[in-house]
Amino acid sequence: MREIVDVFLNTVKLNLRxxxxxxxxxxxPICLTxxxxxxxxxxxxxxxxxxLHMKAxxxxxxHGIMAGQMEKFFQSKEIKKIVEMKTYQTLRAAESDLKSQKxxxxxxxxxxxxxxxxxxxxxxxxxxxxxxxxxxxxKSIAESYLKRINAVQAxxxxxxxxxxxxxxxxxGSLISDHTLSINxxxxxxxxxYAVTMLIMIILYASNYGxxxxxxxxxxxxxxxxxxLPVRQMNYLIGKTLGxxxxxFLQIVILVxxxxxxxxxxxxxxxxxxxxxxxxxxxxxxxxxxALSLFFTCELADTLLNFIxxxxxxxxxxxxxxxxxETNSITSTLRNWLPNSLAQNLIFQNxxxxxxxxxxxxxxxxxxxxxxxxxxxxxxxxxxxxxxLSK
Amino acid sequence: MIIEVKDLVKRxxxxxxxxxxxxxxxxxxxxxxxxxxxxxxxxxxxxILGLTAIDQGTITVFGKELRKHEREIKEDIGLVPxxxxxxDELTAYENIRLFGKLFGLRGEALKNGIDxxxxxxxxxxxxxxxxxxxSGGMKRRLNIACAIVHKPKLIIMDEPxxxxxxxxxxxxxxxxKKLNQLDCTVIYISHYMEEVAAICSQIAIVxxxxxxxxxxxxxxxRLIVDDQVISVDVEAPDYTIxxxxxxxxxxxxxxxxxxxxxxxxxxxxxxxxxxxxxEEGSTITKVATNTPTLEDVFLTLTGRALREGSR
Numbered sequence: 225m226r227e228i229v230d231v232f233l234n235t236v237k238l239n240l241r242x243x244x245x246x247x248x249x250x251x252x253p254i255c256l257t258x259x260x261x262x263x264x265x266x267x268x269x270x271x272x273x274x275x276l277h278m279k280a281x282x283x284x285x286x287h288g289i290m291a292g293q294m295e296k297f298f299q300s301k302e303i304k305k306i307v308e309m310k311t312y313q314t315l316r317a318a319e320s321d322l323k324s325q326k327x328x329x330x331x332x333x334x335x336x337x338x339x340x341x342x343x344x345x346x347x348x349x350x351x352x353x354x355x356x357x358x359x360x361x362x363k364s365i366a367e368s369y370l371k372r373i374n375a376v377q378a379x380x381x382x383x384x385x386x387x388x389x390x391x392x393x394x395x396g397s398l399i400s401d402h403t404l405s406i407n408x409x410x411x412x413x414x415x416x417y418a419v420t421m422l423i424m425i426i427l428y429a430s431n432y433g434x435x436x437x438x439x440x441x442x443x444x445x446x447x448x449x450x451x452l453p454v455r456q457m458n459y460l461i462g463k464t465l466g467x468x469x470x471x472f473l474q475i476v477i478l479v480x481x482x483x484x485x486x487x488x489x490x491x492x493x494x495x496x497x498x499x500x501x502x503x504x505x506x507x508x509x510x511x512x513x514a515l516s517l518f519f520t521c522e523l524a525d526t527l528l529n530f531i532x533x534x535x536x537x538x539x540x541x542x543x544x545x546x547x548x549e550t551n552s553i554t555s556t557l558r559n560w561l562p563n564s565l566a567q568n569l570i571f572q573n574x575x576x577x578x579x580x581x582x583x584x585x586x587x588x589x590x591x592x593x594x595x596x597x598x599x600x601x602x603x604x605x606x607x608x609x610x611x612l613s614k
Numbered sequence: 615m616i617i618e619v620k621d622l623v624k625r626x627x628x629x630x631x632x633x634x635x636x637x638x639x640x641x642x643x644x645x646x647x648x649x650x651x652x653x654x655x656x657x658x659x660x661x662i663l664g665l666t667a668i669d670q671g672t673i674t675v676f677g678k679e680l681r682k683h684e685r686e687i688k689e690d691i692g693l694v695p696x697x698x699x700x701x702d703e704l705t706a707y708e709n710i711r712l713f714g715k716l717f718g719l720r721g722e723a724l725k726n727g728i729d730x731x732x733x734x735x736x737x738x739x740x741x742x743x744x745x746x747x748x749s750g751g752m753k754r755r756l757n758i759a760c761a762i763v764h765k766p767k768l769i770i771m772d773e774p775x776x777x778x779x780x781x782x783x784x785x786x787x788x789x790x791k792k793l794n795q796l797d798c799t800v801i802y803i804s805h806y807m808e809e810v811a812a813i814c815s816q817i818a819i820v821x822x823x824x825x826x827x828x829x830x831x832x833x834x835x836r837l838i839v840d841d842q843v844i845s846v847d848v849e850a851p852d853y854t855i856x857x858x859x860x861x862x863x864x865x866x867x868x869x870x871x872x873x874x875x876x877x878x879x880x881x882x883x884x885x886x887x888x889x890x891x892x893e894e895g896s897t898i899t900k901v902a903t904n905t906p907t908l909e910d911v912f913l914t915l916t917g918r919a920l921r922e923g924s925r
Contacts, residue, residue: 230715234701241703444699448760451663451693452716453685 227454228462235466249474253421261414278307280362281318281330288338329359418488420541423567426504427532432467433512438521471505491574500566503589507562510596517603539564616641616799622671631657633823644794646814647803654823692761696773698753707741710763717764731759751782770801807908821916834911843910844877847900855894867914878914
């Protein structure tokens with residue numbers, strides 16, 4: 225245990241003295257965020273409603289009083305400023321447009337919706353979404369309105385409001401109400417890039433993983449350390465934990481800068497953000513270690529130089545492309561890419577939405593981290609059985 | 615015996631790196647290991663340190679079988695690798711402290727170990743400087759300091775004087791002698807024959823994974839004591855002369871180095887050798903006869919110059 229602590233502390237000390245790596249890991253994402261955030265906010269303007277271009281379909285299968293009220297609400301001027309709503313007669317037609325990316329979401333008012341609402345029994349809207357940020361906003365607006373109707377209905381049923389108002393909720397009052405405000409629900413470009421660049425730089429922590437293998441297998445220091453009465457596994461654990469701690473420290477510095485100096489929106493649950501970043505950092509370091517142990521450090525380095533930008537692109541780190549979310553291949557990839565998962569979970573945590581279930585996403589990340597740990601352990605064992613050379 | 619190696623075999627696929635090698639090293643010796651690149655010196659060192667799995671044989675260090683007591687044995691060994699193995703980001707003091715800790719030292723023992731290592735290598739006044747500010751010789755001394763912080767019973771030094779100035783080299787050679795006087799057994803691996811001859815009490819010549827000769831400097835020289843070594847300088851020497859000379863009865867070895875042809879012979883007369891040169895049409899510019907040195911012993915036994923393949 226003392227060996228692990230000694231190697232851990234030494235690794236952190238060495239990393240903190242490596243100015244070049246620190247500058248890259250901290251200043252690079254800050255500069256990129258400043259450049260991309262500023263450049264794209266000028267192009268898109270500050271009106272995020274316009275830049276989002278949200279499009280939704282309403283499929284009314286109920287045709288009751290409440291359903292009609294909902295439909296009317298979706299067609300109101302205030303809503304049209306935010307979302308382009310279109311009523312579809314059939315679900316099939318709407319689904320077809322969703323598949324061809326003409327829509328971000330479909331809101332389905334099920335048969336029996338009005339009756340259930342009036343009787344106070346369970347009723348809800350159904351959604352089919354592309355899973356992107358826009359669809360989350362649409363869902364949020366629709367659910368907010370439904371909650372408002374329910375609240376008014378409940379108030380009316382206990383005599384707090386005249387009975388007739390239950391079916392006539394004024395949308396105007398809702399628009400000014402917080403339930404329909406998209407403020408804080410959609411990231412500005414600076415907010416968006418603060419998160420995506422943070423995720424991207426964690427991918428570059430792969431260099432720290434490579435460094436563990438480089439030092440232990442290729443450098444004279446590794447040769448000396450193998451001659452010491454130190455268990456190789458303890459040394460690797462200490463070294464890996466030291467690298468992970470360094471990356472985590474960099475994450476804390478970056479989030480602190482983005483949140484408190486750059487004033488990017490990181491929500492109120494920093495613990496959750498740090499947990500996601502920690503899991504991603506662990507996965508990245510273990511993956512790069514396994515890669516360099518199975519192949520060579522040089523080959524692993526080259527592969528990672530390809531993998532990191534591709535993974536960042538697929539997650540929408542450089543630019544948000546809706547086809548990545550709707551295309552079945554890229555969508556599946558995004559569902560399992562650790563950086564994409566962590567990024568989506570962070571966005572959901574900050575802005576709401578339900579693209580990925582939080583618990584499912586975290587479990588997926590833990591599962592991937594477990595697989596990487598297993599893979600690295602196999603790689604270490606395999607290399608231990610091989611011959612070590614200077 | 616501090617080290618006893620019996621019938622050691624190590625293969626790298628089809629390459630036989632160690633070929634049924636047996637070796638004993640007594641406590642208190644400065645044991646020199648000589649051999650060209652690829653001779654098996656490093657592989658032998660790695661097996662003694664438990665860094666390379668062996669295919670056959672047994673290794674006993676400090677009277678304990680290495681396979682069973684590897685960690686325990688390593689606590690009393692200090693390795694000075696050929697390449698400088700210190701962290702550039704840490705000061706000399708921090709480097710020695712780190713390796714001291716990894717040897718299990720703590721508290722007063724660690725502090726004393728660091729101070730002694732710094733003093734022994736003459737780096738006390740530079741303890742707060744980083745290796746990047748050191749000369750090549752100072753870096754080599756720090757490399758040694760990191761290996762002696764725990765006061766080992768056995769030190770393995772792999773080419774500790776490569777690429778340094780004569781002053782630092784002398785300092786290191788004197789340090790090796792001093793370490794030995796402090797009851798430390800030293801295995802000294804070098805290409806520099808004169809260094810080995812100057813400080814080693816026992817010398818083993820390794821070639822093709824085998825020990826082809828072992829003994830004191832005098833004992834090794836005696837192996838070719840009846841031989842005569844002749845150096846003949848010629849203008850534009852032709853390599854065909856080597857083959858002709860080697861075919862002569864009484865010539866044990868012939869090699870060429872620049873314009874000098876070196877011949878080891880035991881029965882032949884000098885004039886027969888010179889006649890061969892003249893028959894080849896060579897123009898002789900200088901002839902010298904020498905007493906065999908350790909280099910000559912090595913050349914005769916291995917047929918190769920020691921630094922032929924040196925790094």
